[in-house]
Amino acid sequence: DSGVTQTPKHLITATGQRVTLRCSPRSGDLSVYWYQQSLDQGLQFLIQYYNGEERAKGNILERFSAQQFPDLHSELNLSSLELGDSALYFCASSAGGGRANEQFFGPGTRLTVL
Amino acid sequence: AQSVAQPEDQVNVAEGNPLTVKCTYSVSGNPYLFWYVQYPNRGLQFLLKYITGDNLVKGSYGFEAEFNKSQTSFHLKKPSALVSDSALYFCAVRPNTGTASKLTFGTGTRLQVTL
Numbered sequence: 001d002s003g004v005t006q007t008p009k010h011l012i013t014a015t016g017q018r019v020t021l022r023c024s025p026r027s028g029d030l031s032v033y034w035y036q037q038s039l040d041q042g043l044q045f046l047i048q049y050y051n052g053e054e055r056a057k058g059n060i061l062e063r064f065s066a067q068q069f070p071d072l073h074s075e076l077n078l079s080s081l082e083l084g085d086s087a088l089y090f091c092a093s094s095a096g097g098g099r100a101n102e103q104f105f106g107p108g109t110r111l112t113v114l
Numbered sequence: 115a116q117s118v119a120q121p122e123d124q125v126n127v128a129e130g131n132p133l134t135v136k137c138t139y140s141v142s143g144n145p146y147l148f149w150y151v152q153y154p155n156r157g158l159q160f161l162l163k164y165i166t167g168d169n170l171v172k173g174s175y176g177f178e179a180e181f182n183k184s185q186t187s188f189h190l191k192k193p194s195a196l197v198s199d200s201a202l203y204f205c206a207v208r209p210n211t212g213t214a215s216k217l218t219f220g221t222g223t224r225l226q227v228t229l
Contacts, residue, residue: 002157033217043158043204043219056215090157099208099215100146100165105157 003027004106006091012112018079021109025072025093031055032074033094033103034066038087049074050097081113116141118207118220126226127195135190135223137205144210147188148217149179152202161203164188165210175199195227 003026013019025032034046036059045058049068060066063081068074078085088110092103117140127133139145146165150158162173169181179190188205205220 002159004157042221045216045218048216058216092158099210100163102148102160102163103217104160105150107155107157 002104002106004091004093004104006089006106006109008109009107010110010112012114013081014114015081015083017081017113018077019081019111021076021078021089021091021111023074023076023091023093023106025074025091026104029093029095029104030072031094031097031101031103032068032072033092034060034074034076035090035092035105036087037090037108041087043090046076048097055097078111083113086111086113116207116209116218118205118218120203120205120220120223122223123221124224124226126228129197129227129229130194133192133195133199133225133227135203135205135225137188137190137220138186139188139205139207140186141207141209145188146208146210147179147181148206148208149173149177149188149190150204150206150219152204152222154201158204161190195225197227197229200225200227 005024030051033048037043046060048056066076088108090108092105094101119138148163149161164181172178208217
């Protein structure tokens with residue numbers, strides 16, 4: 001158990017809908033990262049937050065947004081969902097914002113868009 | 115742009131034999147290199163990392179990796195494989211300086227260890 005929690009575990013929804021994925025980092029970790037894992041794209045970095053502020057942005061679509069709250073939990077919002085958004089979404093956390101810090105991954109949220 | 119190549123989709127090895135999972139990388143400047151393992155229906159677990167110093171890095175579960183700067187490689191090794199090592203292994207790289215700071219993963223290598 002990495003100490004990173006993600007809810008829900010599974011999410012099934014329809015095209016055009018909006019969903020929110022939630023992540024609680026390990027106790028004391030200030031950085032939160034979001035990743036998307038799909039068969040065709042592999043593991044793709046979406047966005048990083050450090051202590052409430054956006055730190056780095058990856059291949060995140062404009063339909064997606066995220067935030068980190070004062071208690072350091074984070075939410076990833078996916079809107080106008082398309083079939084191609086079906087994937088496993090991981091949250092990870094690390095102690096600081098440093099590049100040398102290893103990241104600890106949650107169990108993921110499996111999103112199915114029908 | 116940084117990238118990671120894991121040339122083998124799958125590696126098959128018999129239990130008790132040594133294993134190697136290959137990884138090469140491309141990055142501007144010096145790299146931070148990581149190996150993660152993913153078991154079915156689980157998140158990624160950190161195995162080991164290279165930051166600086168000794169080229170041979172030891173990690174969890176008896177795994178080690180050797181950093182080779184001239185060959186831009188960071189191959190994962192274990193002297194004696196176990197059936198329980200069967201999983202998906204990811205190599206990842208992050209530049210230690212510069213504006214590009216994201217962690218970039220390879221496509222993964224499935225390790226199958228058989229009796």
